[in-house]
Amino acid sequence: MAYQALSRKYRPQKFSQVIGQDFVVKTLKNAIKLNRISHAYIFAGSRGIGKTTIARILTKVLNCKNPQDFEPCNECENCIQINKGAFPDLYEIDAASNRGIDDIRNIKENINYAPVKGNYKVYIIDEAHMLTREAFNALLKTLEEPPPRNIFILATTELHKIPETIKSRCQIFLFKPPTINQIKDYLRKILENENIPYEEEALNIIAQASEGGVRDSASLLDQAITFSEGKLTTKAVEQMLGIIPTNILNEVVENLHNLKAEEVIKTIENLDREGYDLNLFFKQLISKFEEILIDIATRKETNFNIDTVIYIQNILTRAYIEARNFINPKPIYNLNIAKLKYINNLKSISEVIDKGIDKTVEKQKINQEINQVETKPEEKFNLQAVLTKIAKEEPVIGHLIKKINIEEKEDRFIFHLDETTDLIKEKLDKIQTYFPKKIEIIYKKEEKKEKKKKEERDEAVSKILNLFPGSKIIKEDR
Numbered sequence: 462m463a464y465q466a467l468s469r470k471y472r473p474q475k476f477s478q479v480i481g482q483d484f485v486v487k488t489l490k491n492a493i494k495l496n497r498i499s500h501a502y503i504f505a506g507s508r509g510i511g512k513t514t515i516a517r518i519l520t521k522v523l524n525c526k527n528p529q530d531f532e533p534c535n536e537c538e539n540c541i542q543i544n545k546g547a548f549p550d551l552y553e554i555d556a557a558s559n560r561g562i563d564d565i566r567n568i569k570e571n572i573n574y575a576p577v578k579g580n581y582k583v584y585i586i587d588e589a590h591m592l593t594r595e596a597f598n599a600l601l602k603t604l605e606e607p608p609p610r611n612i613f614i615l616a617t618t619e620l621h622k623i624p625e626t627i628k629s630r631c632q633i634f635l636f637k638p639p640t641i642n643q644i645k646d647y648l649r650k651i652l653e654n655e656n657i658p659y660e661e662e663a664l665n666i667i668a669q670a671s672e673g674g675v676r677d678s679a680s681l682l683d684q685a686i687t688f689s690e691g692k693l694t695t696k697a698v699e700q701m702l703g704i705i706p707t708n709i710l711n712e713v714v715e716n717l718h719n720l721k722a723e724e725v726i727k728t729i730e731n732l733d734r735e736g737y738d739l740n741l742f743f744k745q746l747i748s749k750f751e752e753i754l755i756d757i758a759t760r761k762e763t764n765f766n767i768d769t770v771i772y773i774q775n776i777l778t779r780a781y782i783e784a785r786n787f788i789n790p791k792p793i794y795n796l797n798i799a800k801l802k803y804i805n806n807l808k809s810i811s812e813v814i815d816k817g818i819d820k821t822v823e824k825q826k827i828n829q830e831i832n833q834v835e836t837k838p839e840e841k842f843n844l845q846a847v848l849t850k851i852a853k854e855e856p857v858i859g860h861l862i863k864k865i866n867i868e869e870k871e872d873r874f875i876f877h878l879d880e881t882t883d884l885i886k887e888k889l890d891k892i893q894t895y896f897p898k899k900i901e902i903i904y905k906k907e908e909k910k911e912k913k914k915k916e917e918r919d920e921a922v923s924k925i926l927n928l929f930p931g932s933k934i935i936k937e938d939r
Contacts, residue, residue, distance in 0.1 A: 638673025
């Protein structure tokens with residue numbers, strides 16, 4: 462009998478076997494229970510986390526002859542044919558290679574016919590974002606008004622590439638990567654079913670290397686079992702994946718925290734000479750220091766200093782971003798590690814915060830002093846001192862201004878001019894710079910007229926007051 466890969470052999474066949482997609486499973490089971498099956502779904506998420514697997518399970522449940530608790534029986538003829546990929550009412554289309562308008566036209570012609578054996582005809586379009594614009598346009602009308610008993614499931618790793626007109630016609634399910642522990646439990650069950658001895662740390666390494674992909678984790682496990690000759694060991698997995706051994710990694714972490722840049726650079730040189738992937742090495746270091754930061758944040762017992770850890774994490778991250786696109790990343794990594802020597806010149810977070818507070822307090826004090834200065838009453842204006850200053854700095858103006866009668870009011874200075882001082886008007890802009898209030902010019906002729914008007918007004922007012930005994934003047938306009 463031909464060997465079957467673990468990823469295929471242990472592919473979930475029921476909703477209850479799906480890993481890490483509880484929301485999707487619960488929603489679909491409720492839809493079946495309430496008979497609210499949509500005509501179109503979009504399953505979006507990263508690779509290998511169960512999009513097409515759940516699409517197949519949904520197809521089985523809808524066409525199963527003996528469903529049990531909204532799960533497929535996997536024993537009836539329809540379930541068996543779906544598992545074998547031979548069910549006539551299930552159409553699986555790879556949009557990466559069948560992406561044109563002609564492929565969609567074939568689907569449109571097919572949907573007009575009733576299901577051959579099952580209750581529903583299901584079209585699973587994998588990598589749906591690869592369809593051409595014309596193909597999407599051809600699919601629009603079908604998704605808007607589909608014939609009964611037809612269901613479309615579009616699986617994609619790049620939801621943003623699906624047109625909005627398509628998304629608006631579908632129910633969208635966002636698949637999330639399972640946790641490390643969920644993947645480890647899945648791998649552990651496989652090893653126990655296969656009767657293969659294993660080391661727990663080896664499982665942890667594979668789960669992390671899979672980066673959330675369940676299918677990837679099963680494929681890596683399959684490869685590791687073969688490499689380690691039937692026994693899954695940590696050493697074998699590290700060698701297979703090119704991962705830095707745990708003891709070396711821990712030693713480097715300790716040297717980094719103790720700021721031993723020379724020792725870390727020596728380790729980088731040795732690892733590069735032995736053929737290890739330095740990008741992967743720094744990725745491991747970043748993950749390790751991330752774990753340390755989480756331990757500090759959750760107040761777990763640790764010997765690490767938070768200021769040092771944050772500084773090192775910044776160096777590692779910057780180095781990884783700079784070096785990962787270089788053919789030879791070693792010089793970039795060595796250069797960044799050398800920066801560890803200068804950490805003693807840096808101030809701790811608490812010192813920076815305290816200094817910031819001190820500066821704020823000092824600034825507040827300065828502002829208070831400024832406000833106090835600003836709120837001090839103005840000194841009394843000394844006209845004679847100003848005239849002396851003008852005479853010293855502007856002799857011509859000083860000579861003219863001495864002849865002027867200057868009267869100070871609350872909001873202005875009044876210059877009383879006559880024919881002999883009329884020239885002062887030409888220098889008014891210059892004179893204004895010496896006076897804190899606006900200057901107003903009044904000629905003595907106008908004053909005489911104004912005086913006459915005032916006398917006439919006073920005479921008229923007196924007559925009115927005599928007509929109305931007891932009355933008084935509240936306000937007198939000028």
